[in-house]
Amino acid sequence: MNVLITGGAGYIGSHTCVELLNCGYDAVVMDNYSNSSPSVIGKIATITGKKFPAYECDMLDLDGFEKIFRENKIDAVIHFAGLKAVGESVEKPLEYYHNNLTGTINLLRLMKKYGVHRFVQSSSATVYGTHNTAPFTEDMPLSTTNPYGATKEFIERILTDICHADKNWDIALLRYFNPIGAHPSGLIGENPNGIPNNLMPYIMKIAVGELPELHVFGNDYPTPDGTGVRDYIHVCDLAAGHVKALEKIDSFHGARAFNLGTGKGSSVLEVVHAFERVSGVKIPYKIEPRRAGDIAICYADCTRAEKELGWKAKYTLDDMCRDNWNFIRKNH
Ligand SMILES: NC(=O)c1ccc[n+]([C@@H]2O[C@H](COP(=O)([O-])OP(=O)(O)OC[C@H]3O[C@@H](n4cnc5c(N)ncnc54)[C@H](O)[C@@H]3O)[C@@H](O)[C@H]2O)c1
Numbered sequence: 379m380n381v382l383i384t385g386g387a388g389y390i391g392s393h394t395c396v397e398l399l400n401c402g403y404d405a406v407v408m409d410n411y412s413n414s415s416p417s418v419i420g421k422i423a424t425i426t427g428k429k430f431p432a433y434e435c436d437m438l439d440l441d442g443f444e445k446i447f448r449e450n451k452i453d454a455v456i457h458f459a460g461l462k463a464v465g466e467s468v469e470k471p472l473e474y475y476h477n478n479l480t481g482t483i484n485l486l487r488l489m490k491k492y493g494v495h496r497f498v499q500s501s502s503a504t505v506y507g508t509h510n511t512a513p514f515t516e517d518m519p520l521s522t523t524n525p526y527g528a529t530k531e532f533i534e535r536i537l538t539d540i541c542h543a544d545k546n547w548d549i550a551l552l553r554y555f556n557p558i559g560a561h562p563s564g565l566i567g568e569n570p571n572g573i574p575n576n577l578m579p580y581i582m583k584i585a586v587g588e589l590p591e592l593h594v595f596g597n598d599y600p601t602p603d604g605t606g607v608r609d610y611i612h613v614c615d616l617a618a619g620h621v622k623a624l625e626k627i628d629s630f631h632g633a634r635a636f637n638l639g640t641g642k643g644s645s646v647l648e649v650v651h652a653f654e655r656v657s658g659v660k661i662p663y664k665i666e667p668r669r670a671g672d673i674a675i676c677y678a679d680c681t682r683a684e685k686e687l688g689w690k691a692k693y694t695l696d697d698m699c700r701d702n703w704n705f706i707r708k709n710h
Pocket of ligand 1: 384385386387390409410412413414436437438457458459461481502503554556557
């Protein structure tokens with residue numbers, strides 16, 4: 379099966395590309411490198427020992443995008459390309475709606491034109507909003523509180539509507555929880571520029587001496603140590619979930635949502651202590667007031683993915699910290 383991977387040079391896309399190639403799939407990568415580097419393509423080839431076509435292309439450039447469909451016989455698409463920073467989406471909503479929604483609509487129009495009906499969407503736990511109680515299950519009502527989250531919710535809605543209108547489509551809506559970690563080779567991983575928004579990249583910046591201390595927002599939540607709880611998942615487990623979804627996709631006959639998490643929550647301080655344990659590096663932190671919009675506890679019920687996809691996360695929090703640190707040390 380020949381799989382088009384949009385955003386394939388990005389953090390999750392590159393790991394999924396490795397997993398697909400290792401499992402015998404063919405891959406075609408497209409990315410505009412707005413949040414990644416072309417050098418990642420060579421690293422994927424080094425890890426897998428396989429060559430594959432890679433296009434520098436923007437989803438918003440319909441003609442350039444169509445060239446990929448003309449030049450390759452695509453059997454399925456995994457759609458990672460998009461802008462993903464919540465805070466930035468509040469400041470630049472038009473940019474987010476245009477890139478994420480128009481880009482996805484361009485892709486879907488091309489898929490329709492070229493008769494490609496297998497689609498895996500990078501969705502997010504953010505679609506569960508702030509009113510549901512963990513563990514989150516796929517049939518809970520969706521709601522979002524920022525433009526980034528809204529693009530994820532709208533895309534799920536567009537994909538569901540497409541499936542209602544045309545029974546040929548088979549679509550997996552993969553709702554990721556909190557991906558961290560890196561490929562054990564240390565060749566690919568996540569290393570954002572500037573001040574990161576997420577916990578693990580922030581811890582990394584402190585560990586390499588670029589930031590002085592961690593700000594922990596709230597220690598009075600109803601959790602064992604008072605700090606917020608999230609479901610961290612190793613990016614390699616996440617990548618494997620995409621391959622499992624592709625294996626089963628022909629049986630979906632419509633759009634089907636799946637949570638991809640570990641089913642286990644870890645608090646901010648548990649992550650800090652796990653990182654300190656595996657790296658031997660101390661992470662100083664300061665408790666700050668709660669941050670508006672943050673929920674206390676977020677973790678997945680992964681029963682559906684286990685039963686229907688035969689997928690289960692296997693890496694531990696220590697594995698995630700170790701592989702993340704290995705990547706940062708090799709690439710800092
Ligand atoms: N990382 C997370 O915490 C997380 C959680 C839930 C969902 N997601 C979703 O998973 C997907 C992948 O996330 P990631 O963490 O790998 O992000 P990433 O930024 O590393 O990867 C996204 C890739 O898309 C590319 N891209 C963006 N706009 C494009 C465009 N118009 N045309 C072509 N390429 C474009 C970027 O250059 C980047 O390489 C995103 O859709 C994101 O919203 C991520």
